[in-house]
Amino acid sequence: MNEQNVLAKKLPSAEQVMELIPKGVSVDALREKGFIPIEILGDKMVIAVSNAASALDAQIFATGAGKTAVVVIHPEREVAAVIRDLYDLKSGVADETLSAIESVDDLSQLARQEVMSDTVDAPVIKLVNGILLEAIKERATDIHLEPFEDGIVVRYRIDGVLHNRYELTKGHQSPVTSRIKVMAKMDIAERFIPQDGRIGISLGDRAVDIRVSSLPTQHGERIVMRILDKARGLLTLEDLGMAGEEKAKLDALIRNPHGMILLTGPTGSGKSTSLYAILQALARPEVNVITVEDPIEYDLPGVGQVHVNEKAGVTFASALRSILRQDPDIIMIGEMRDFETAHIGIQSSLTGHLVLSTLHTNDSVSAVSRLVDMGIEPYLIAGSLLGVVAQRLVRRVCPKCGEAMEAPAAMKKYGVERVYRGRGCAECGGSGYRGRFGLYEQFDVSPELADAISSGVPISELKALAAQNGMRTLLQIGVESVSSGKTTPEEMLRVVGEA
Numbered sequence: 489m490n491e492q493n494v495l496a497k498k499l500p501s502a503e504q505v506m507e508l509i510p511k512g513v514s515v516d517a518l519r520e521k522g523f524i525p526i527e528i529l530g531d532k533m534v535i536a537v538s539n540a541a542s543a544l545d546a547q548i549f550a551t552g553a554g555k556t557a558v559v560v561i562h563p564e565r566e567v568a569a570v571i572r573d574l575y576d577l578k579s580g581v582a583d584e585t586l587s588a589i590e591s592v593d594d595l596s597q598l599a600r601q602e603v604m605s606d607t608v609d610a611p612v613i614k615l616v617n618g619i620l621l622e623a624i625k626e627r628a629t630d631i632h633l634e635p636f637e638d639g640i641v642v643r644y645r646i647d648g649v650l651h652n653r654y655e656l657t658k659g660h661q662s663p664v665t666s667r668i669k670v671m672a673k674m675d676i677a678e679r680f681i682p683q684d685g686r687i688g689i690s691l692g693d694r695a696v697d698i699r700v701s702s703l704p705t706q707h708g709e710r711i712v713m714r715i716l717d718k719a720r721g722l723l724t725l726e727d728l729g730m731a732g733e734e735k736a737k738l739d740a741l742i743r744n745p746h747g748m749i750l751l752t753g754p755t756g757s758g759k760s761t762s763l764y765a766i767l768q769a770l771a772r773p774e775v776n777v778i779t780v781e782d783p784i785e786y787d788l789p790g791v792g793q794v795h796v797n798e799k800a801g802v803t804f805a806s807a808l809r810s811i812l813r814q815d816p817d818i819i820m821i822g823e824m825r826d827f828e829t830a831h832i833g834i835q836s837s838l839t840g841h842l843v844l845s846t847l848h849t850n851d852s853v854s855a856v857s858r859l860v861d862m863g864i865e866p867y868l869i870a871g872s873l874l875g876v877v878a879q880r881l882v883r884r885v886c887p888k889c890g891e892a893m894e895a896p897a898a899m900k901k902y903g904v905e906r907v908y909r910g911r912g913c914a915e916c917g918g919s920g921y922r923g924r925f926g927l928y929e930q931f932d933v934s935p936e937l938a939d940a941i942s943s944g945v946p947i948s949e950l951k952a953l954a955a956q957n958g959m960r961t962l963l964q965i966g967v968e969s970v971s972s973g974k975t976t977p978e979e980m981l982r983v984v985g986e987a
């Protein structure tokens with residue numbers, strides 16, 4: 489432990505302490521543990537504790553903020569006084585949030601919606617609006633309302649990482665959940681089966697679509713809201729920020745008149761953003777582009793988009809069969825989840841269509857074994873697959889507070905001497921990161937690799953062949969982005985994993 493008892497000096501003001509509290513941390517949590525952060529010194533966070541028993545919690549708190557703790561003991565009443573002031577500051581902030589909401593026309597319109605439950609009152613409407621508006625302001629992609637024994641935790645996913653934002657009491661649970669379900673046109677009387685719905689709101693000329701899903705748990709309904717901010721979406725291939733070599737390879741890949749191109753990566757790795765960017769590059773008046781998606785995240789001008797609706801019997805496979813009768817040149821299939829969808833996709837790519845789709849695999853080459861596992865014959869894969877792009881989104885070092893430092897041993901072994909990290913500032917909510925960018929690994933299926941796929945060679949051998957053909961792995965590209973200061977070693981390894 490890095491515990492040190494430094495001669496106690498005067499504690500900073502609540503305003504100064506507030507600056508040091510990472511966004512996701514509530515004052516309640518600090519009060520419970522009886523400590524406050526008081527100073528940042530390089531990679532160290534000085535934390536005042538009122539009793540030695542809090543030292544371990546303080547260590548954990550500092551680690552969460554990416555710092556090492558230096559613990560100093562202060563009299564309990566002094567620490568408590570700062571925490572009281574923090575509450576006063578926080579309630580001021582909450583009032584500001586509420587008045588900001590009231591000043592936004594569209595949201596006050598939304599607040600006028602009739603509520604079909606007498607348990608829901610005006611403060612609850614304001615509270616729910618505040619939760620939504622804050623999330624949009626903070627660029628969150630998801631809002632989680634997670635019930636537990638004594639209340640609900642509200643969490644925002646920002647730049648791919650979940651942060652605790654608010655804790656609501658148990659008394660809030662039923663009205664808040666009902667309010668959201670009403671807004672999402674879900675059945676509020678039904679609390680024991682999972683449901684889904686959507687909320688459409690507009691902020692000025694910005695349309696925001698929110699997908700809502702509920703799941704019954706032992707402590708009540710868990711609500712997850714996915715925010716699809718149409719103004720923020722739609723990036724071009726240039727916006728994706730691909731490394732030069734991979735960008736040139738992708739440009740060449742998508743110019744093929746027929747065949748299949750796959751994007752792989754875990755959920756939230758930005759596959760659909762890339763698919764949309766590719767479709768925008770390909771959509772021209774003289775080609776017929778049709779997509780089948782679940783959900784349709786952005787409206788693409790000049791593209792026919794079909795929404796999968798399994799309840800109404802529109803599955804990926806059934807939609808695809810209809811699409812093929814619409815004389816398409818380019819087909820985008822949101823995801824290949826089953827044999828039938830994959831099979832129709834491959835057949836289409838073999839009969840003169842360019843087919844784009846996604847698969848859940850970790851790296852690009854493994855897409856081949858996934859298709860084989862789904863029941864597709866290797867010779868069909870060899871004949872149709874043009875290439876696979878594996879991608880990940882990593883958080884970018886905050887441009888405001890990033891600074892260079894010596895590389896840790898884990899990076900030196902890759903020849904990286906200097907790395908960059910954000911200290912944490914107001915701009916990045918103390919996280920040291922702001923925004924994300926993509927890492928792209930591109931596996932091109934050359935005639936030699938097609939032969940290898942057709943003869944069913946093991947994946948390890950395919951990977952070695954791909955490397956010989958010049959494929960750079962996610963790890964190689966990740967190390968390059970660490971070396972150029974775009975992201976940190978920890979973030980890159982968290983997302984890419986050690987190969």
Ligand SMILES: [Zn+2]
Pocket residue numbers: 886887888889890910911912913914915916917918920921
């Ligand atoms: Zn910063």
